[in-house]
Structure formats: structure tokens, C-alpha cells
Amino acid sequence: MSVIAAFYGGKSILITGATGFMGKVLVEKLLRTSPDLKVIYILVRPKSGQSLQQRVSQMINCKLFEKAKEICPNILEKIKPIYSDLTKPDLGISKEDLEELLCHTNIIFHCAATVRFDDPLRHALQLNVIATQQLLLMASQMSKLEVFIHFSTAYSNCNLKYIDEVIYPCSVEPKQLIDSVEWLDDSIIEEITPKLIENRPNTYTYTKALGEMVVFQEGRNLNVAIIRPSIVGASWQEPFPGWVDNLNGPSGLIIAAGKGFLRALKTTPRAVADVVPVDLVINLTLAVGWHTAVHRPKSILIYHCTSGSLNPLLWTDMGFHVLATFEKAPLEKAFRRPNADFTTNKFAMQFWNTLSHVAPAVMYDFYLRLTGRKPRMAKLMNRMLKTISMLDYFTNRSWEWSTYNTEMLMSQLNNEDQKLFNFDVRHLNWLEYTENYCLGVKKYLLKEDMAGIPEAKRHLRMLRNTYYLFNTVLFLIIWRFFIARSQMARNIWYFVVSLCYKFLSYFRASSTFRH
Ligand SMILES: CCCCCCCCCCCCCCCC(=O)SCCNC(=O)CCNC(=O)[C@H](O)C(C)(C)COP(=O)(O)OP(=O)(O)OC[C@H]1O[C@@H](n2cnc3c(N)ncnc32)[C@H](O)[C@@H]1OP(=O)(O)O
Ligand SMILES: NC(=O)C1=CN([C@@H]2O[C@H](COP(=O)(O)OP(=O)(O)OC[C@H]3O[C@@H](n4cnc5c(N)ncnc54)[C@H](OP(=O)(O)O)[C@@H]3O)[C@@H](O)[C@H]2O)C=CC1
Structure with missing residues (x-):
């Protein structure tokens, strides 16, 4: 019997954040x-009308x-949306709704966040x-609350190389910063942002670290x-393989690679792609909710949900798996044939950017202009x-993340729960996972029909032939240009032609001789 399922x-x-990906x-x-x-209260804001x-x-x-x-036919009765805008005072929740939440809530999962890097x-x-x-x-005002689960990110301390399951303090107290931004002008905040985030790459990772500090300071009781x-x-597996619904993380770049937009990527050869499937994260989350409510640990426990130390995958390998999948099941109306050059060098990357990204886009826009259409490729x-x-x-x-708490939790699950709430990344086959990921992107994100694959393959063949034709014409033009100007080029040309x-x-003589 599943103890975790029974607990909920x-x-x-x-x-x-119930309307988001996770x-x-x-x-x-x-x-x-x-x-x-009994009920799932979801805090939602009205959006897009x-x-x-x-x-x-x-x-x-x-x-x-x-x-x-199928399993829960009265699903609509189980989900109760509550109006809330998290950026408003008191989260924008009405008095009546608040009262209901304060009286009845047993468990909180705090998933909502802005995950944009450039916010x-x-x-x-x-x-x-x-x-x-x-x-x-x-x-803290909920009388029946048993557990509060906060979603952070493994990259909240990405300024460190080894990250333990502890909260690392930031140099500025969250409260001080919150007070300051209230009266500081936007332009000043923009100016001091690089100093505040120090050696983190963006405001997302920095504010997620501050969020953890707030949880540590104000969630003690x-x-x-x-x-x-x-x-x-x-x-990975649940409810079916390959489900995805937004462009964040690798998904956007997988599409870009499949459509032939992304043809080069800078990555260090041994850099690990620390990807974790969404169902695995959610299984861990539900197990953590149960464990924290039942065992009530004395301090706040942090659980890393990462793959690199247990079952590493390299970005280059993921890239090759992606390309191999799109060879078998191409995306429709690709811009170019999927292909990728992985480089470590900044200058090589600039070269590939110009040759493989900017130049084809500029040329395609030129073609669109010639045919009376609006250019759009360079912008994309x-x-x-x-x-x-x-x-x-x-x-x-x-990065290296410790996973003691996650492993401890795994060892505490009974056999049934280990299957129903599986979060053991060691059993994951990356080749199969990436293949399903790419097919999921095709079906659920791009809404492409699998029946369109033969046509997509034909389109790729046409692109290949166009590419060969283009290169041959280009070669001939350049060669013609050199032959016209250089005696040496002419000599080489005559030498090659006479050799051929x-x-x-x-060969003709020897084959006649054999017959
Ligand atoms: C060979 C294959 C190898 C694969 C190799 C993968 C490497 C991949 C490493 C991931 C590493 C993450 C590691 C942190 C993990 C976390 O903990 S963070 C959670 C994940 N968060 C994110 O990924 C958010 C990242 N995205 C952003 O911050 C913003 O979208 C950006 C990148 C700053 C772009 O901002 P923007 O220019 O204002 O664009 P935005 O309005 O967002 O979108 C504009 C257009 O671009 C599209 N777009 C948005 N995001 C993307 C995207 N990621 N890709 C493509 N198009 C996109 C939108 O659909 C939109 O199209 P239209 O609707 O206009 O047609
Ligand atoms: N995706 C990833 O790779 C990772 C995510 N995480 C963390 O997991 C959590 C979930 O991420 P993910 O599902 O990918 O994020 P999404 O961007 O898909 O979802 C964000 C959710 O937050 C809600 N939200 C945003 N702003 C507001 C607001 N002002 N008022 C009410 N609701 C709001 C969104 O609602 P709406 O639908 O209205 O926009 C949406 O439901 C986050 O805490 C994130 O930091 C951690 C590591 C990696």
C-alpha cells in the first residue's frame, strides 16, 4: 500500500504556480x-482575457x-481556483478566500516564481x-497546517562549485533589500544590480537564494x-513520456536545433547537462511533503533534485541525441537541416555564429524581400x-550537489512508494529520455502531427539538395573569380582537370580490356 498516496x-x-509547468x-x-x-486550492491570476x-x-x-x-471524474470539484496576484499586497487574496484558506489548508506547495533570467x-x-x-x-496563521514545501533551484548558489544541502547566506539581508527597493528609483536599482548579484549570472538565481533565506528566517516555526x-x-514516464509545455530550460533550444536555427553551441567538453525530468521532481516533492509532515524534522531540510552525480549526461551527448532523433522524426518546415558544431572556443563560436547563424538569416531575409515578403529571420x-x-x-x-537528504528519503520509502513516487535518476536511460523529450516537444509544444514526418523528411531532402546546389554554385563563382585573376589558380585548375x-x-581503357 502506498503510504504517501494515503497521506494526501x-x-x-x-x-x-499551479498553472505553470511544474x-x-x-x-x-x-x-x-x-x-x-479533499480539495486543491490553486492561487491563480486572470490572464490573456x-x-x-x-x-x-x-x-x-x-x-x-x-x-x-479517468481516475478522478469529479476533478473540477476537487480544484478550487482562488484569485491571487502574488505581486499585490496580501497576495491580492480577498477576505473571504483568505478565511477559507486559513481555516482549511493542511499542506502548501509554493511553486510560483518568475523564472526569467532577465527580469x-x-x-x-x-x-x-x-x-x-x-x-x-x-x-503561520493556518491552524491546520502540517507542512510548507518551498520550490527553489539547485542554481540558487551557482556562485559555488560544491553545493551542500544547506542555506548559504547572501551578503545583503533580504529585509534590508526589500526596504531599500521600496524607495529606490528603478534606474538606481538597475545600476546596483550587478554589485548585489555578485558572481551569480542573473537576478533569478539571486532572488531564489534570497527566497531561501526568507524561508529560513520566517519559516522557523x-x-x-x-x-x-x-x-x-x-x-520521463508519467503520466506519459515526453510531456512538456513551455520553452524554458533546454526545450526552446531543442526546437531551435530541430528547426535548423541552432547550428552551433559553446560548451566545455566535460560540462554536465544536469537535467531532471519533471515527473521525477514532482515525485520527490510529494515524498518530501509526506516525510516532513510525518517526521517533523527539527531543522529545515533541503533536498537536491539533480542528476549529475548519479547519472551524468554531457551537453554534447544530449546535443547528439537530439540531432539523431530529429534525423528520424524531423520537425516540420525546418529552416535548415539540423546539425550542430560544439565548440569551447569563444572566437570559434563567433565564427560559427557569423557563418551558421547570422549569414543564413540575412540571406533568407534578402530572399524574402526579393519575393515581396516581410523579412523576419534576422530578428528571430x-x-x-x-x-x-x-x-x-x-x-x-x-556543479556538484550533495544528495544525502534525497538518498535518506529514498531509503525510507516502502517498495510500493519507491515505484509510485520514483525519484531515482540512476534508472534513467538518457538516449531514450532525450528521444521522448524531442518527440514530446514536437507533439505537445509544436502540436505537430506524427503523420507529417514523411513530408518533413522530403523537406529536409529538398534543403539538402538546395544546400549542395548553393555550395557548388558558390564554389564555381569563387573559382571563376580566381581563375580570371591568377595564373597560379589557372595552372592548378588545368592540372586538376587533366588529372581527372x-x-x-x-578506367575506361581498363574496363574495356577486362570485357
Ligand atoms: C543541440 C541542443 C542542445 C540543447 C542545449 C540546451 C541548453 C539549455 C541550458 C538551460 C540551462 C538552464 C539552467 C537554469 C535552470 C533553472 O533553474 S531556471 C528555469 C528555466 N528558466 C528559463 O529557462 C528562462 C529562460 N528564459 C528567459 O529568461 C527569457 O525567455 C530570455 C531568454 C531572456 C528571452 O527573453 P525575451 O527576448 O524577452 O524573449 P521572450 O519574451 O521570453 O520570448 C520571445 C520569443 O522567444 C521565444 N523563447 C523564449 N524562450 C526561449 C528559449 N529558451 N529558446 C527558444 N526560444 C525561446 C518565445 O517563445 C518568444 O517567441 P514569440 O512568442 O515572440 O514568437
Ligand atoms: N523550470 C525549471 O527548469 C526549474 C524551475 N524551478 C522552480 O520551480 C518552480 C516552478 O517553475 P516552473 O513551473 O518551471 O515555472 P513556470 O514559469 O512554468 O510557472 C510559474 C508559475 O508562477 C505563476 N505566477 C507567476 N507570476 C505570478 C503572479 N504575479 N501571481 C500569481 N501567479 C504567478 C505563473 O502563473 P501564470 O500561469 O498566471 O503565469 C505560473 O503558474 C519555480 O519556483 C522555479 O523557480 C527550479 C529549478 C528549475
């Missing part, structure tokens, strides 16, 4: 494995929830730190645990180059 039965669970998988798994849970109810309907009508709906410090602070602080305050996943990718390419440069920090470094002629005559 009859519980009222509050989830922030939040959806969390809601789905809870409903699938504990259909007898959709009401809260419309957002919930859209969420549960996606393929991800198909199995959960201004003020906004990132608002969501990743102040909202966490306010949620903790709210949690609560029963809290922190999950630190590394790079979260598509699902610049966006992709910006994204690559933002991810460069992560594809060129490796002699070989041909020789």
Missing part, C-alpha cells in the same frame, strides 16, 4: 494518486490530465522573495522543506542568440 487523502492542499504536473499527480484528497474558471478548464483539458480525469531586480524580488515572505506569514531541482525537462536569429548567451553560463560549467581526364581514360 482527505487533505486540503494549497498550490501556488505546478500542472504536481496537480495531476496528486489527483491521479490520491483522488480522495481568461477568467479563473476558464484557466482551470483549459488546464485540465490538456492531454496531461487525461489519465487523472529586473524589483520584479524578481517581488515574486521570488516578497511573495514568499507573505505566503509564510499567511501560513513552521514545518518547512525546500526542494532544489536543477534543469527541469520533459516527463538575434532572439535565439540572446537566449544562447543567457544560457551560456549553464552550458559551460558543472587521365584517370577517366585509364
